[in-house]
Amino acid sequence: MTIRFLALVVAFAALATVPYWMPGVYYINVASQILFYAIFALGLNVLVGYAGLVSLGHAGLFGVAAYAAGYMLQLGFGHPLAILVALVIGVASMAIYAALSLRSTGIGFIMITLALGEILWGLAYRWISLTGGDNGLSLKSRPELFGFSMSDVNTFYYASLVIFMLSLAAMTVFVRSPLGAALMGTRDQPRRMNALGYHVWAIRFYACLFSGLLTSISAILFVYYTQFISPQTLALTASAEVLLMVISGGAGTLLGPIVGATLVVVVKTVVSGFIERWNFLLGAIFVAIVILMPEGLVPGTARLWRLAWRQRERGASVTPGSAEAKP
């Protein structure tokens, strides 16, 4: 427990001082990307990890929120209103998603979210008057925060870090709450939960809204970061990518999606500069994770750590004679 606490303090200290020890502006930007993709992965993890509902259409939602912010700014509204409208539209889209897809679970849920994501991708691609089609939408500026311009690399990083920490805190509180416990109950034994007096559908619906909120938050950070959005953001590959973040890091854990987001973003941005076939490398890493740690990097490492710890304790307690007797 203390080791865990220490590790978290070190991690936080490292995150808080990124602009001072990162070798360059490029890497600080990579760190910002990791942060908002981590929020996206946290949002998907609410469904995949805690509700047992796998969504393959989250990039569609992400895109809707991002386009909403971009379009509002293009129409000349200010940043606060654009952000607010993007959040509302993102969560409202998730509500529609949920109303349609919560009619089923398992494969059915996956297929409906997949279809909805593809519909949104199609709209972004074809509804040119609204989205600019393949040309996408460009943003002219980033907002100012208490007089600091977010166009500054460091300011943007710190703004992302604060929002990330708030999202992680919200996630932690939710997971420990009665509603969080109820959600995990509906994942493991929906029939029993119903018989115990829980409204299984409503619990899942609220989980979807929370997931939609985190997704929209990350989408707004994304659109301010790139200052550009195109239909590619909504593509199925983007949905699969964030799902891989969650699964590779460890679904149903707090830190797993963050580790997964770090892995994917680092391979995509940094490693791709050195290896042309970075997609192949990413695939190989996932295969290795699935074979060696099917539960994901975070729970898998925790398992190995406990195993090593126990063996060390056992090694310390046995006498030389008895150690030889062991196979």
Added chain:
Amino acid sequence: MTALNVTGLCKSFGGLHVTTNVNLNVEPGERRLIIGPNGAGKTTLFNLITGELTPDSGTIHLFGQDITNVPSRRRAHLGMARTYQIITLFARDTIIHNVTLALLGLSPARWNPLIDLKRQGHFVEHAHAALEKVGLAHIANRPLAQTSYGERRRVEIAMALTQNPKVLLLDEPFAGLSIDERRDVKQLLLAIPRDITVVMIEHNMDVALEFAERITLLHFGEVIVEGNRAEVVADPRTREVYLGH
């Protein structure tokens, strides 16, 4: 007023009539045993009473209130609790968390996303008290995956009892238990207070007969015999379809 009244209940799966015109009257505080050969429709009857299945026709009343169209989860709030023949618990969690989920199910706090569940003292106390009653308090924090089958049966019963139901439906509470475990569970069931009405499905006649006051014999979805213990055991139709001698 009867605790549980079932009138003209029918249910078919395609051409198979699993419940045919079943009538049942269970008085408050009664211990009712439902017996019948495999496939007689006993568990289906439970699923209809708890609302997990919707009947084709007929009505169900709980203490005079028509609950035929009340959703399953609402019936829990009206005072109906059940256990499952196939153990249906939360295997990833501890014993006490299982019982806490049962408590939480009837509390408005179940919608709260902001408080820390483990710090809610009254839930912890209540759950502990329930585990005390079934003799599992000493292993309350053990993960369910590390418990024996007999302990899990007792967790099921603790979860049902902690909801303080008016009507408790037990689906084969003795199934798969060893002789010692059976004795423990029997003591538990005999200790259930009289303000709880109990309806039990059970095959194990030596433990069940002692518990039951009235017995209903189901066969091919129909009530064949109903009466007190002696009447049902003495009835020739019971011997024919069930006791087999």
